[in-house]
Amino acid sequence: MINLRKRLQIQQRPRSLKRLEDTDLVDMAKEGDKDAFGELYERYVEKIYNYIYYRTGNHHDAEDITARVFFRAMAHIETYTERGVPFQAWLYRIAHNLVANWHRDRGRRKVIPLDEFIATSLKSESPDRQAEDNEEREALLAAIRRLPEERQQLLILKFVDHLSNAEIGDIMNRTEGAIKSLYHRTLIALRDELQLGGTAQPDERGEYQS
């Protein structure tokens, strides 16, 4: 009877963990509860993967770095204290550092190479429309690639991971107001760049002189 009750508790556990807040799960994970860490993993693996995929541009490195993010988080969760940085932001910061190391090791420019994904997403459209759309998207992507790194990061967090300004602020260590302002300036830069037909070069702040 006791065994049956225990077995039932174990089976129902993942469902009950889903109802818990991140902070509770983190506390449990700190005490060595692997199921709690597993639940945190389920919540964030896709977002972290997306972020890394858009920063590296290929699935192989995205998988490799995502794995390292979670192994590092698991190894250091005992030392994590919230202090204004939510768990989600902490994970993104680990991912950001590992991606920065990846770029440094390869000496590559930090770009968002989305061509592979776009090629597959356009297959269902007619050839004329496809070519037109492809051209437009390429122009936009080229403009994004020319943006400073922090603006690219902001666009990925907002459009790919659908995070709020406050959440992005936690990750980028800025206030919500600063993120709003940075977003405004990023859109102005993109608009100006697209109006100039991609011939302009941004200055050190990422602004285009028209």
Next chain:
Amino acid sequence: MTSQPNSQIENLLTALTDAILAEEGDIDQIITRYGVSRADVEGFVNIVRRLSTVLVGVRPSRRFVHRLKQDLMGQPHWNVISRIRYLPPRVQIAAGIALFAGFMLLSRRRLGAMAREDAIAEAVS
């Protein structure tokens, strides 16, 4: 473009982006709420729409997500195998070479010692 306080435009852009990403909410209503004319923000609306179609989420393979969870959960924290598996390829190769070199060095020393012992035994006999 009529001049608007920056914070008002910034709040409007956030509201517009949220509505476009969530695919709900009337864009014109939002613009009216902030007291801005459509023409003033048309360029931004177009860019946000285009960004929302280009920067879309990708899914990691189910196999990868499942295997990584197993790796994370199935082992008592991370052991040597999982450490090596998730190291960058260059580091993996370097670790392999270092292990091999260490093994060769030890074997050579052991063989040298055995040869010396044999030579001493022969000399004594």
